[in-house]
Amino acid sequence: MLRRLYDWVLSLAARKSAEVWLAVIAFVESSVFLVPADVLYLPMALARPDRAYRYALVATVASVLGGIAGWMLGYFAYDQLARPILEFYGKAEAFDQLRAGESGVELVLLMLVTSGFAHLPPIKVVTILSGVVAFPLGWFVLSAVIARGLRFFLLAWLLRTYGDEIRHFIEKRLGLIAGAVAVLLIVIFLVLKYAL
Structure with a gap:
């Protein structure tokens, strides 16, 4: 099912209404959708x-909204x-773990890392968590x-x-690079938090 959904999103790039679809996909990705807007943005x-x-601007604005x-x-x-959406995607347990360990600064860092680079955990989990804890x-x-703009404008550049x-480099290795950057930012944050 996921592959069919991915292929359908990719097929939207060839339509005259692709820009509208980009906005729609970027919007729903940040709150309820599984396939990242990058799939449509890249082609x-x-x-x-x-x-x-x-x-990049369309994707950023729609993603923030x-x-x-x-x-x-x-x-x-x-x-x-929100809970049924998280359960549908199998993210309720990850959400509960994040919810149990959040604090203001950590949550901001998590949002930046998640939405800007790694999609780990998915952005929809972080946006819902932010509302639950009244961030x-x-x-x-x-x-x-900042985070979504950096992601889309970096891809544009x-x-x-x-x-x-x-394109092939981005599609095959961006996840690994993004994960490495995310880990580096988290390590820097933890060092600053606990060493100072």
Whole structure:
């Protein structure tokens, strides 16, 4: 099922309405959807490199708005809506572990690492968690704009600079690099927190 969903999202890049679909996918990815917006963004930006930054802006704005929707789900409707969504994706246990160990600064770092680089845990888990713990919405939006903007605009720059040859690198190795960066940021955070 996941592969069919992935292929369907990828097929949207060829449509005239691709930019609208990019906004829709980026929005729902941040609150309830499984497939990342990158799947649609990459072929769109490769097909139209002159619009790579425009697509990055669309994806960033829609992703932040979707993150706000996820925050609202967590804040206003956790038991009724958010918990069943997390259970559907098999993320309820991961959510409970995050919920048990959060604090303000750690949550901001987690959001930045998660949404900006690694998708670990998925952004929808972090946005819902932020609402459940009533993380300040202004700080949440600011961190989401920075993290998601960095992700999409970095992809735009890479695609504009290196073209199609970077696509295979991004698709195959970005997860590993993102994970390494995430681990490095967490280690730096822990060192700063416990050594100072």
